[in-house]
Amino acid sequence: MIDGLQGVVIGHGGLAAALVTAAEEITGVHGVLVGISNRGCDRGRLEERIREAIGGRPSVLFVDLQSGSCFFAAMSSLKAMPDLRVVTGVNLPMLVDFVFHRAAGLEAAVTRAREVGEKAIEGTR
Amino acid sequence: MTLSLCRIDDRLIHGQVVIGWGTPLGAQLIVLVDDAVRANQWEQEIYRMALPHDVAVEFVNRDEALARLREWDADPRRVMLVTGDVETMAALVTGGEGVIRRVNLGGIHAGPGRHPCLRYVYLSDDETSTLRRLEATGAVITAQDVPTTTPVPLHRLRG
Numbered sequence: 005m006i007d008g009l010q011g012v013v014i015g016h017g018g019l020a021a022a023l024v025t026a027a028e029e030i031t032g033v034h035g036v037l038v039g040i041s042n043r044g045c046d047r048g049r050l051e052e053r054i055r056e057a058i059g060g061r062p063s064v065l066f067v068d069l070q071s072g073s074c075f076f077a078a079m080s081s082l083k084a085m086p087d088l089r090v091v092t093g094v095n096l097p098m099l100v101d102f103v104f105h106r107a108a109g110l111e112a113a114v115t116r117a118r119e120v121g122e123k124a125i126e127g128t129r
Numbered sequence: 130m131t132l133s134l135c136r137i138d139d140r141l142i143h144g145q146v147v148i149g150w151g152t153p154l155g156a157q158l159i160v161l162v163d164d165a166v167r168a169n170q171w172e173q174e175i176y177r178m179a180l181p182h183d184v185a186v187e188f189v190n191r192d193e194a195l196a197r198l199r200e201w202d203a204d205p206r207r208v209m210l211v212t213g214d215v216e217t218m219a220a221l222v223t224g225g226e227g228v229i230r231r232v233n234l235g236g237i238h239a240g241p242g243r244h245p246c247l248r249y250v251y252l253s254d255d256e257t258s259t260l261r262r263l264e265a266t267g268a269v270i271t272a273q274d275v276p277t278t279t280p281v282p283l284h285r286l287r288g
Contacts (some may be wrong), residue, residue: 016144044248046139046238071179072144079175 009106009113012057013094014040014050014078015068027099042073050077062087064113066094066101076124089114095123132202132228134209137218138235141166141211142176142186145235149275150209151184157206158185162221163192163212163213165189215256222263232263234272234283246286249274257286 013020020039028034038057042050054065054077065082067075070092076088089110091098098121106113130205132277133154133205138146150156153207159180167190180186185206189197194210198221210229212218215237222229243251250272252260264270264283271280 042140044238044245046240047141049238050140069144069148071142071181073140075179076141076143076175080172081169081179084159 008062009110010058010061010063011037011066011099011102011106012040012054012063013037013068013099014042014054014074015094016042016072016074018043019068023094023096026096027103030096030100031103032116033103036043036106037099040074042077047073047077047080050074051081054078054081058085058088062110063089064106064110064117065090066102066117067092068094068098091117093109093121095121095124097100097121132210133207134233135218135221135231136209136211136233136235137213137215137237139213139238140209140236141213142180144213145275146209147180147184151181153276154209156184156209158187158201158204158208160187160189160194160201160208160210162189162191162210162217164190167193176202191220194221195224197262198225202228215252215259219259219263222268223266227267231271232260233268234260234270235274236274244287247272247281250286252286 013023020041024037024039027037040053040057064076065088067078067090075092082088082090091114100116101120102113102117105116134150142159167188173188176186218232234250237251239251242253245251260270262282270283273280
């Protein structure tokens with residue numbers, strides 16, 4: 005694991021692992037992102053997985069779905085971890101950007117993830 | 130209108146509940162019966178923040194739920210009721226004077242003393258006995274994580 009701010013991606017089924025793999029393939033940077041699945045977890049076990057993945061490091065927790073179990077577990081974790089921030093609606097562009105701009109710190113990373121994630125969405129015809 | 134869904138799910142309110150069931154059923158009110166969440170304003174705020182704006186939510190403890198079951202059963206809105214464990218749902222079925230006639234086992238995950246029954250249902254011997262007792266009183270109990278899967282009757286569950 006590389007030092008500094010890390011990104012923890014949490015999602016339903018195999019989504020988080022797939023996003024982390026895709027981001028690593030695109031950036032060539034490994035060890036910045038960690039993926040967590042909610043598969044087979046009740047709320048308590050999911051919060052344990054989050055704690056294990058964060059491991060006391062400053063982290064941005066990227067969540068897939070705002071009304072899902074991952075979001076509720078993430079928000080519960082937020083209360084006990086001052087160096088944790090949560091971003092919902094994770095997408096690949098925001099993860100790729102995070103990998104290269106995480107040195108700016110927690111607050112900047114959250115603002116940037118939101119901007120990049122939103123800007124990446126287009127509807128074409 | 131009768132309660133649209135009475136579900137046991139240890140993830141409480143989450144994607145399968147809000148989207149998987151809530152969308153096709155047109156849920157307008159979700160009642161979460163959970164003593165811990167009822168006592169925790171922070172948790173309640175998180176749930177309120179995440180739910181679609183057209184879905185109301187109420188947080189009640191077991192006693193409050195028992196007192197209000199008939200009210201929700203007669204509510205013109207489509208109501209889904211969720212408990213986090215078998216024991217709480219059993220109390221509502223037995224104390225609710227027949228209001229709850231069907232119970233959905235939606236997510237009961239691995240834990241001490243529990244045996245695997247389905248990918249998303251693990252039950253202890255005590256929980257299985259409790260559910261069988263409810264079934265003997267006329268309640269229909271099936272496991273079904275999302276509406277698009279086939280419901281599995283209690284007697285067909287492994288373990």
